[in-house]
Amino acid sequence: MKVNGVPVTPPDPDARLLDYLRDDLGLIGAKEGCGMGECGSCTVLMDGVPVCSCLVLVCQAEDADVTTVEGLRRTALQEAFVTGQAVQCGFCIAGMVVSASALLAEHPDPTDEQIRAGLEGNLCRCTGYGAIVRAVREAAR
Amino acid sequence: MPAEQAREIVVGTLEYVTDLRFPGMLHGAVTRSAIPHGRIVAIDTTKAAAMPGVRAVLIGADVPCNRLGPADVDGPVLADQRVRQVGEAIALVAAVDEGTARRAAEAVVVTVEPLPVVADPRTALSPEVPKLHEGGNLAGRIGFASGDVEAALAAADVVVERVVGTGAQEHVAIEPPGGVALWEAGQVTIWCGSQNPGLHRRKVARALNVEIDDVRLVAGPVGGAFGARNDDPMPVFLAVLAKAAGAPVHMRMTREEVMAAGPKRHPFHTTVRVGFTEDGDLAASDMTALADTGPYVTSGPNVLKTSAEMSVGPYRMPVARFDGRVVYTNNANAGAFRGYGVPQVAFALETAIDEAAARLGMDPVELRMRNLLRGGDRHGLYGHAVTPGLRAAETLAAAAADEWWVSRREWQRAARGPWRRGTGIAMAVKGVGLGSGRGDAARARLICDINGHVRIWAGPNHTGQAIDVAYRQIAADVLGMDPARITVTVGDSQLVPESGATAASRSMYAGGSAVAAVCERYKAALAEAGGPARLVELGRAEFEATFHLPDVADPGLIPPKRLGDHAPHLVYGCSAQVVRLEVHELTGEIRVAGVVCAVDCGRAINPGAVIGQAEGGVAQGLGFALMEEHRLDGGRPLTTSLENYLIPTARDVPEIRTLLVEGDEPTGPMGAKGMSEVVIVPTGPAVAAAVADAVGVRPARLPITPERLLEGLR
The missing domain is CATH 3.30.365.10 (Aldehyde oxidase/xanthine dehydrogenase, molybdopterin binding domain)
Structure with missing residues (x-):
C-alpha cells in the first residue's frame, strides 16, 4: 500500500483503513462521523476513487494508492474553500475536499448538478452546502 | 473574512478535541440502558473489571455527587436507582484501547426490573401514569394572558383553529461528542466541545466535589453544536473517568450512541x-x-x-x-x-x-x-x-x-x-x-504589548460560526488597527472570563459588545498614556470589560418582580x-x-x-x-x-x-x-x-x- 505516495506496511490487515490512517500514521484529516459510510467525513481516494475509509479494511487496500486530504496537492480548491467561507465547524471539510478533488479530476468544468451529485455522499450540517458548491465552482474556473 | 482555522482545516491538520492524543492515554466507553424505564436491581462490574487492559470501571456510587445539575430532575451522572430512557449512562469504563473499553462496557451486567413506560406526552399527566420523578411528570408550566381572549375571539369575524405537531429533531453535529481529560496536581483540564464552558465547569466541579477553579475546559475545536453541546454530559464523563483511572482518558460517542442518548429538539x-x-x-x-x-x-x-x-x-x-x-x-x-x-x-x-x-x-x-x-x-x-x-x-x-x-x-x-x-x-x-431579568452578561479581557500587538480573550465560544473572527473585526474597527495585529482567543475557561453560552443568538451581540467595551477602555487609556509601551511601563496594559445585556425599559404587562x-x-x-x-x-x-x-x-x-x-x-x-x-x-x-x-x-x-x-x-x-x-x-x-x-x-x-x-x- 502507498499512502500519499509513501510505501507503508500496515501491521493489522483486519484494521479499518480509517483507524490505520489516524491511529498508526497520524493522518487525522479523515474524520469519523458515523462509522457506516453515511456521512463521508472519512473520505479518502483509493486509486483516485473516493471511498469511505471507515468501510475499507486495510487488507482490501493492500495494493492501493491511498490519498488522504494531507496528500492532496495544494490547489485552488482548498484556497476557494477558505476564501469562499465554505468552512464553518470544518469537521466534514477534509472529506468534502477529497470528494471535490475527485469530482474535478473527472469533470474539470462541472455543472451545479454534477457538483451536487459529486458531493452527495458528504454530509455537512453547518453550511447548507451553498458556499461549498460555490467554492468548487470557483476552483473549476 | 474566513474562519481563523480554515487554512488548517482544508489540509486536514487541525486537531479537533477528539483528535488529541496524550502519552499513556486510556480510552473510555459507556454502558447504557437497553430499556426505556426500569428499576436497577444490580450492577455487576466484576467481569468487565477483570478483562485484560481494563483500568477502571465506574458506577453511580463511585461519583462523589451523582447529579448533573442542582436538582434531582437534572438526572444522575450515572443511573443508579432507575433508568428512564434507552441509552442512559449506567457505567463508565477506561481501558488501554477503544475496542477493549467498548467490550468491557458491554460486559457490565445490569439487572433491571422493567417499569411501565411513559411514551405519550399527551397522557403523561394522567393520575394513572407512573411518575418519573417524585414531584410528578410536570416539568414546567408557563401561562400568560394579556386580556380576555375568549371574548375577543367571540367578537372576531374569522377564527382559525389549528392543531399541529412537530417532531423530535436530532442535531447531527458531524463530530460526535468526545474529547480528553487530564488530571495534574489535583486539577483537571478537559478538552471537549462545549457551548457553555462555564456551565460545564460547574457540572464537573459539582460531580467531583472539587473547586471550580480546579476545572479547566478547553471547548474546541469542535465539529458543530446547534444546541447539543449545552447539556452534554461528556465533559463530566471524561473528568470522572480520568480521575478514577489515574491517567488521561479519551472518549467519543458512536453515532448510534448520539442517536439514542443525545438531546433532541422538543417535540x-x-x-x-x-x-x-x-x-x-x-x-x-x-x-x-x-x-x-x-x-x-x-x-x-x-x-x-x-x-x-x-x-x-x-x-x-x-x-x-x-x-x-x-x-x-x-x-x-x-x-x-x-x-x-x-x-x-x-x-x-x-x-x-x-x-x-x-x-x-x-x-x-x-x-x-x-x-x-x-x-x-x-x-x-x-x-x-x-x-x-x-x-x-x-x-x-x-x-x-x-x-x-x-x-x-x-x-x-x-x-x-x-x-x-x-x-x-x-x-x-x-x-x-x-x-430580561436573567442577568445576562459577557466579558472580554485585553492585553497589549510594547509594540501595540493586542491580545483579546472573549466569550462566547466559537463552535463553527467564526465568532472569533467577528470579535477581531470589531476590535480592529474600534481601535482603528490592522486586524492582523490582533489575536483573539475563545473557548478556554482558564483564559476567557465567564461569558455564558454560545446560544440564544447572543454570541455576536453579547460577546461583540464586550469586545467593543474592552477596546474602548484600552483606547482611552492609550490616548491618556501616549502609547502602548508607556502603558506596559506603567503596568496598565491589561483591561477587562463586562457587557450586561439591556433589559426591556418598560416591562409592559409583566409584573416587575416576575420579569425573569x-x-x-x-x-x-x-x-x-x-x-x-x-x-x-x-x-x-x-x-x-x-x-x-x-x-x-x-x-x-x-x-x-x-x-x-x-x-x-x-x-x-x-x-x-x-x-x-x-x-x-x-x-x-x-x-x-x-x-x-x-x-x-x-x-x-x-x-x-x-x-x-x-x-x-x-x-x-x-x-x-x-x-x-x-x-x-x-x-x-x-x-x-x-x-x-x-x-x-x-x-x-x-x-x-x-x-x-x-x-x-x-
Missing part, C-alpha cells in the same frame, strides 16, 4: 386559535402547547419560555394567551436546539395565518404586513416595548420582492406531469440573549422566507426548488459568515420540515443511525438566496445583532404553505413525509 403538540376582523386585522390569539422533555428537565422550562414569548410571532396582538406545559416521559431527552422552542410555535401560528388569508381572500403577505410589529411597538403578548431596530416589515418586504415570490403563478403554471408546483412564504422572530420568569427581550431578529417546491401528486415526494431567506441581522459584520449561517439554518429547517424525526415506539428508538435518520444532502438543498436586511441595532456592537437561530424558524411553515399552494392540503405535522402527505391527499 410539541400545539393548538392555536387566531381571530381576525373582516378587514384582516388581528383580534386575538390563544395557544396551548405541550412539550416532551423526555426523562430529565434539561432545558425544558426555558425552551417553553421562549415558545411563550414567540407564540404571537412578530405581530401586534390586541389580546393574547399562551398556556404551555412541558412533561417528563421515557422518550429521548430533549434539550437546546437552534430556535429553542420557536420553530414549533411558529409552525402553528404561521400556518394559521395562511389559513386565515385563504378564508379572508387576502394575500398572505398583505395580511401579515398590516399586522406586523414596527420598531418600538409593544409586544403582542407581554406588552413591553421592543427595540426600534426591529425590521420585520422591511424583512417581509424584501422576501416578497424576490422574483421567486413575484412570479410564483407563472412558475406554477409551468408545472409538468405529476409534479405540481407551489410557493409559500412565512415569517418569524426570535429574541437575542437570555431575556418570562424573560421578554428588548432585541429581536427576524426572518422571512419564500419556499418554492414541487410535489409529486402520486407518490407524495417533495422537491424543494429554491428558498429565499431575508434576514434582519442588524449590521452584518462578517457578511460571508452571516450568509453561511442563513444557508445552514435554512438547510436544517428543510430537514425539520421534510425528513427529520427521531422516532420511538414505546420509548424504544426506531431511528438509530444516519442510515434511518436522514438529513439533507447537497442534492436535497436547493439554491438559497440570502437577503441581508441591514440597518443598525442601536444597542448592538457596530449595530449588529444575533441571527443564526431565527433563520431556521420560518422554513417549516413556508414549506407547508408551498405544499398547500401546490396540492391544496395544509399539512398539520412536521416533517411532511410522503406518507403523511398522501394520507392528506386521499
Whole structure:
C-alpha cells in the first residue's frame, strides 16, 4: 500500500483503513462521523476513487494508492474553500475536499448538478452546502 | 473574512478535541440502558473489571455527587436507582484501547426490573401514569394572558383553529461528542466541545466535589453544536473517568450512541386559535402547547419560555394567551436546539395565518404586513416595548420582492406531469440573549504589548460560526488597527472570563459588545498614556470589560418582580422566507426548488459568515420540515443511525438566496445583532404553505413525509 505516495506496511490487515490512517500514521484529516459510510467525513481516494475509509479494511487496500486530504496537492480548491467561507465547524471539510478533488479530476468544468451529485455522499450540517458548491465552482474556473 | 482555522482545516491538520492524543492515554466507553424505564436491581462490574487492559470501571456510587445539575430532575451522572430512557449512562469504563473499553462496557451486567413506560406526552399527566420523578411528570408550566381572549375571539369575524405537531429533531453535529481529560496536581483540564464552558465547569466541579477553579475546559475545536453541546454530559464523563483511572482518558460517542442518548429538539403538540376582523386585522390569539422533555428537565422550562414569548410571532396582538406545559416521559431527552422552542410555535401560528388569508381572500403577505410589529411597538403578548431596530416589515418586504415570490403563478403554471408546483412564504422572530431579568452578561479581557500587538480573550465560544473572527473585526474597527495585529482567543475557561453560552443568538451581540467595551477602555487609556509601551511601563496594559445585556425599559404587562420568569427581550431578529417546491401528486415526494431567506441581522459584520449561517439554518429547517424525526415506539428508538435518520444532502438543498436586511441595532456592537437561530424558524411553515399552494392540503405535522402527505391527499 502507498499512502500519499509513501510505501507503508500496515501491521493489522483486519484494521479499518480509517483507524490505520489516524491511529498508526497520524493522518487525522479523515474524520469519523458515523462509522457506516453515511456521512463521508472519512473520505479518502483509493486509486483516485473516493471511498469511505471507515468501510475499507486495510487488507482490501493492500495494493492501493491511498490519498488522504494531507496528500492532496495544494490547489485552488482548498484556497476557494477558505476564501469562499465554505468552512464553518470544518469537521466534514477534509472529506468534502477529497470528494471535490475527485469530482474535478473527472469533470474539470462541472455543472451545479454534477457538483451536487459529486458531493452527495458528504454530509455537512453547518453550511447548507451553498458556499461549498460555490467554492468548487470557483476552483473549476 | 474566513474562519481563523480554515487554512488548517482544508489540509486536514487541525486537531479537533477528539483528535488529541496524550502519552499513556486510556480510552473510555459507556454502558447504557437497553430499556426505556426500569428499576436497577444490580450492577455487576466484576467481569468487565477483570478483562485484560481494563483500568477502571465506574458506577453511580463511585461519583462523589451523582447529579448533573442542582436538582434531582437534572438526572444522575450515572443511573443508579432507575433508568428512564434507552441509552442512559449506567457505567463508565477506561481501558488501554477503544475496542477493549467498548467490550468491557458491554460486559457490565445490569439487572433491571422493567417499569411501565411513559411514551405519550399527551397522557403523561394522567393520575394513572407512573411518575418519573417524585414531584410528578410536570416539568414546567408557563401561562400568560394579556386580556380576555375568549371574548375577543367571540367578537372576531374569522377564527382559525389549528392543531399541529412537530417532531423530535436530532442535531447531527458531524463530530460526535468526545474529547480528553487530564488530571495534574489535583486539577483537571478537559478538552471537549462545549457551548457553555462555564456551565460545564460547574457540572464537573459539582460531580467531583472539587473547586471550580480546579476545572479547566478547553471547548474546541469542535465539529458543530446547534444546541447539543449545552447539556452534554461528556465533559463530566471524561473528568470522572480520568480521575478514577489515574491517567488521561479519551472518549467519543458512536453515532448510534448520539442517536439514542443525545438531546433532541422538543417535540410539541400545539393548538392555536387566531381571530381576525373582516378587514384582516388581528383580534386575538390563544395557544396551548405541550412539550416532551423526555426523562430529565434539561432545558425544558426555558425552551417553553421562549415558545411563550414567540407564540404571537412578530405581530401586534390586541389580546393574547399562551398556556404551555412541558412533561417528563421515557422518550429521548430533549434539550437546546437552534430556535429553542420557536420553530414549533411558529409552525402553528404561521400556518394559521395562511389559513386565515385563504378564508379572508387576502394575500398572505398583505395580511401579515398590516399586522406586523414596527420598531418600538409593544409586544403582542407581554406588552413591553421592543427595540426600534426591529425590521420585520422591511424583512417581509424584501422576501416578497424576490422574483421567486413575484412570479410564483407563472412558475406554477409551468408545472409538468405529476409534479405540481407551489410557493409559500412565512415569517418569524426570535429574541437575542437570555431575556430580561436573567442577568445576562459577557466579558472580554485585553492585553497589549510594547509594540501595540493586542491580545483579546472573549466569550462566547466559537463552535463553527467564526465568532472569533467577528470579535477581531470589531476590535480592529474600534481601535482603528490592522486586524492582523490582533489575536483573539475563545473557548478556554482558564483564559476567557465567564461569558455564558454560545446560544440564544447572543454570541455576536453579547460577546461583540464586550469586545467593543474592552477596546474602548484600552483606547482611552492609550490616548491618556501616549502609547502602548508607556502603558506596559506603567503596568496598565491589561483591561477587562463586562457587557450586561439591556433589559426591556418598560416591562409592559409583566409584573416587575416576575420579569425573569418570562424573560421578554428588548432585541429581536427576524426572518422571512419564500419556499418554492414541487410535489409529486402520486407518490407524495417533495422537491424543494429554491428558498429565499431575508434576514434582519442588524449590521452584518462578517457578511460571508452571516450568509453561511442563513444557508445552514435554512438547510436544517428543510430537514425539520421534510425528513427529520427521531422516532420511538414505546420509548424504544426506531431511528438509530444516519442510515434511518436522514438529513439533507447537497442534492436535497436547493439554491438559497440570502437577503441581508441591514440597518443598525442601536444597542448592538457596530449595530449588529444575533441571527443564526431565527433563520431556521420560518422554513417549516413556508414549506407547508408551498405544499398547500401546490396540492391544496395544509399539512398539520412536521416533517411532511410522503406518507403523511398522501394520507392528506386521499
